[in-house]
Amino acid sequence: MGISKIINLVADGSYSSQYGENGVMHTSIVTFEDGATGQVSHKKQTPPYAVGDEMQYTEKGEYNGLKKYKVEKPNDFNRPQTNAPVASASVSSSNNKSFALSYAKDIYCAYIQAGKVIPGDQQNDVDNLIEYARKLQQYMDS
Secondary structure (H helix, E strand, O other), X not given: OEXXXXXXXXXXXXXXXXXXXXXXXXXXXXXXXXXXXXXXXEOOOOOOOOOOOEEEEEEEEEEOOEEEEEEEOOOOOOOOOOOOOOOOXXXXXXXXXXXXXXXXXXXHHXXXXXXXXXXXXXHHHHXXXXXXXXXXXXXXHO
């Protein structure tokens, strides 16, 4: 997978498909600035990208010696992070504690619903829940 500008895009043909416009998919040969070259398929005769567009491409196999790519516009989720903030250890630990307690509560409630825990002594139930959350947090932190 990579993100690069398209430097060459040439129509390559078409083929029958249930996905294309009027049952036809079109193909093009694309060359990226980083040197990757391969075939792309698109539903309309004109691809939804052009020379000069920065696109994300993913290799989807090879056919007749030519790499096949899926090409899409990059977004914040698939763009490499250059100055991404790093969560501090205290925030991460706090999130683990919160998650552990919430998950322990969910499991404990499921046990009560299934009849495996008999409600009664609330303080004992709370102590068990806290102990389970501590064990889960220790497991997550290791």
